[in-house]
Amino acid sequence: MLLFFGHGPEENEAARVARSVFEAFNAHNWERMETLYAQDVEMMDPAFEGIKIGKEGMTEFYRSVPDIHDEVKTLTASGNTVVVEFVATGTIEGQKFSMPICTVFKIEKGVVVSDHTYYDKN
Numbered sequence: 001m002l003l004f005f006g007h008g009p010e011e012n013e014a015a016r017v018a019r020s021v022f023e024a025f026n027a028h029n030w031e032r033m034e035t036l037y038a039q040d041v042e043m044m045d046p047a048f049e050g051i052k053i054g055k056e057g058m059t060e061f062y063r064s065v066p067d068i069h070d071e072v073k074t075l076t077a078s079g080n081t082v083v084v085e086f087v088a089t090g091t092i093e094g095q096k097f098s099m100p101i102c103t104v105f106k107i108e109k110g111v112v113v114s115d116h117t118y119y120d121k122n
Contacts, residue, residue, distance in 0.1 A: 014107035015077035018084060021105075021112065022072055030059040037112045044116040065090040070101075080107045 017036060024033035034055055043052045047061075062068055068090035075084045082105040089098045099119055106114035 012077050012079075013110065014080045014082045014105070015075060017107045017110060017112065018075060018077070018082040018105050019072075022070055022084070022086070025062070025068075025070055028062075028066075028068075030063060034059060035111075037115070038108070041112055042114045042116075046117070046119060046121040065092060067091050081105070082107065 021033060021036050024030075024036065037055045037058065039055065040053055041055050041058075043055075043058065044050075045052075068088065070086045070088050073085045073087065075082060077083075084103050084105070085100070086103070087098060087100050089096070091097070101117060101119040103115060103117045105112050
């Protein structure tokens, strides 16, 4: 099931930007995806310790997984905050994976300024 709260003509800019991130991701259009992030984006992910500032190298891992795909389950927007629940799938070193993930985006002036991602990395 795919839910876009506020989807349609009244959908807010934050939801449109977040959806564009996933569209670019699933098209493997990494350059387009990077344009949707602020130069000084704040990123948090269990893959690295603490908070990373800046988008440098943000798509390197994705580029190494040729069949990576995110299936958005829900996308909920309120103001400039968007919460997205999705399942990432792909193949790494011959092993298929499927991982439920939740990302909280903050969007300002049409770009992602904060991307906090949560999943169980074990």
